[in-house]
Amino acid sequence: MSLAADRPAQPAPARGRPRSEAVERAIIEGVMKLLEDGVPLADLSIERVARTAGVGKATIYRRWSGKEELFVDVLRTAEPPDPELPGTSMRDDLVVLLETLRRRGLASRSSAIMHNVYVQAKCSPRIWAAYEASVIAPRRALALDVLRRGQRDGELRTDIDVELANDMFVGAMLVRTVLRPDAGLPEGLAEEIVDTLIAGLRPVRPPAQ
Amino acid sequence: MSLAADRPAQPAPARGRPRSEAVERAIIEGVMKLLEDGVPLADLSIERVARTAGVGKATIYRRWSGKEELFVDVLRTAEPPDPELPGTSMRDDLVVLLETLRRRGLASRSSAIMHNVYVQAKCSPRIWAAYEASVIAPRRALALDVLRRGQRDGELRTDIDVELANDMFVGAMLVRTVLRPDAGLPEGLAEEIVDTLIAGLRPVRPPAQ
Amino acid sequence: MSLAADRPAQPAPARGRPRSEAVERAIIEGVMKLLEDGVPLADLSIERVARTAGVGKATIYRRWSGKEELFVDVLRTAEPPDPELPGTSMRDDLVVLLETLRRRGLASRSSAIMHNVYVQAKCSPRIWAAYEASVIAPRRALALDVLRRGQRDGELRTDIDVELANDMFVGAMLVRTVLRPDAGLPEGLAEEIVDTLIAGLRPVRPPAQ
Amino acid sequence: MSLAADRPAQPAPARGRPRSEAVERAIIEGVMKLLEDGVPLADLSIERVARTAGVGKATIYRRWSGKEELFVDVLRTAEPPDPELPGTSMRDDLVVLLETLRRRGLASRSSAIMHNVYVQAKCSPRIWAAYEASVIAPRRALALDVLRRGQRDGELRTDIDVELANDMFVGAMLVRTVLRPDAGLPEGLAEEIVDTLIAGLRPVRPPAQ
DNA sequence: GCCTAACCGAGACGGTACGTCACGTCTTTTA
């Protein structure tokens, strides 16, 4: 669902010429192309996007109310799909979740899209809220579920705040992808983080057999 | 030390009227005042800063090459001083380091300065590098020292990558201050993180005495 | 015809919103108003003209490439229309031509427009060329025609360079309007100049009949 | 006498270091050099003059109150000296006077100094007045004397306004030097103008012998 | 032979205007 989707849900009689979906795609892909070509985010004006996409400015403003709204949609389009969890254990599920983060970090660096747009989104409280609600929160809920299931199944100490635990898992990977991208994101990083943390977060005594 | 201070260390004959330090302070404090007054970072033009500080635009450009460079100095000025480490144990030192981060997060939210300017700095690789080198790296080196000392003193498993360990400590706090500021930063958070992580990172057996 | 009218004669499909002629008029009249109000020419910035006309700077620069080009159009707009020649004799035609010059001189002084803008235009070779070609040259051609017709009809010595003769007629009036405006431009001046000069320039003997 | 010579006539105790005349010359010649190098007058800023002359801005402002005052002195310095009149006849004197004008016109075109600075001076009423009083008026008085002597000696009709007569002589040359520099200033021009005009301005009957 | 006032270069200072660019809105024509 688009932020720009202030269009009524019930299709409305649809008078006049309908909006072209091709144009919508052309705009979003125009933004991505520019970012991939190394254009700094600050140099990305609506005017330039319109020029690149071969589109009138009004056509953009008809869909998004400004630069930030547009970027949220770009961010969402580029976001990898939610990972499929194996469900074999809390540990395996966490590894898959972190591995998704890791791969996104890799993609960001290689494509130069995510890192900057993400940071830009962070600048605008309104936009960040939209991005948080539609992308981050669901994935976070997923992770919390996994952790709670871990507590129920005896894979995680029950006296631990699962929110804090999640912050630890995510935080370690976040530092690597956002704060210290130069440190690299080696292949086994997700497993290493999960195992290291679990080693300490597991109950001191094994659950009653 | 100022970013703008690329003036040679050996004073150089110092010809012409010297730059006024009062003006320099007025500019930086003008930026802070505006941010504290709730002006969105995007609305902070050089022109407006100049107007607020009662200063000519050229006087700003004489010291900083643009908005970002100026913000790095603002960031640096607002940065709390390096904490004094008790040195009683690795655990206590880490708590103090994380507590500093936590308090900065609190201050940021209350003053509205840090969060936005920090994010803005992150947008520009060049500026981020300057900030990273002059503020982040030293503090990180401090933390790594603490961790290595911990390994030597038997407070931390020796088979652990201290860099990864540091990412975990910092990351957990970072998620709370940057990504989820709404979750709050309760008083005992630093201790909770450190103890929780150490609980698992400590060696299974005490080092041979 | 406007200097700015480098737009092709054949209309070109005329895409996009057309330029507003009202805006064009507002700008030129804004300049005139300022000059009439006694603003020194040196204080006439594009910024001020835009402010006065209630117009964006870009709207001015879209039409004129700078201050001088704009002034040429102001000059042209304020220029009195070409006089209608009686055609009764060379002498009468010349009086009418000079009388036009005299009246322009009077208007210039009273309105404060012409004198300064004219001199300003003179400063820029490029602008002067444009003004010369579109305003001065046609009127000069007219005068040369009158003089040549005078030679043909026996009103002017045939051994005289008509260009030099014209310079004498025009020059006398020019000194009064530009160089010595304080000397005044009394009513009969045009006739006095023409008659005085003709008295000497006529052939000593009437042309052979 | 310099415009800048607001220094009191009675020397005043003259304490402190006296102003350097060498500096004064360097500034004026710096302006001339720039003009000769084809720098447009509009691009001649005080800052640039100071840079060229290797002089502080304050040193210029200490002597002249602004750009225009400086230019008047430049103009005066470049002005050719008053011609020496042969005194053999009004006609010969007038030829010499006009020849001076012609040569100044030639020099202007070749050196590119006079034309622009002259026009610039014309822009500022105050400056023009100073230039008019110190350069033009004396030469004009000289010419009027010559003409009056001509009337007395029977070389000029007595029913003619000598001021108007002078405007005719000067005007014809002025048109050639200022308004139509492309027409050229051929060698015999001064004589041609004087003779052509005199031919008509002389009394119809020769003075009583 | 100092003293000291004014000069000199350099350049910082608060300003104003430059000409360009992007903003978000608006009017055109064309489809």
Added chain:
DNA sequence: TAAAAGACGTGACGTACCGTCTCGGTTAGGC
């Protein structure tokens, strides 16, 4: 009615000069 095109008022950009004001460092008299 949507779409491309582009004009419109607004206002920030970074630069260049304006004329004034410090700076440190000469240069002359007058003591």
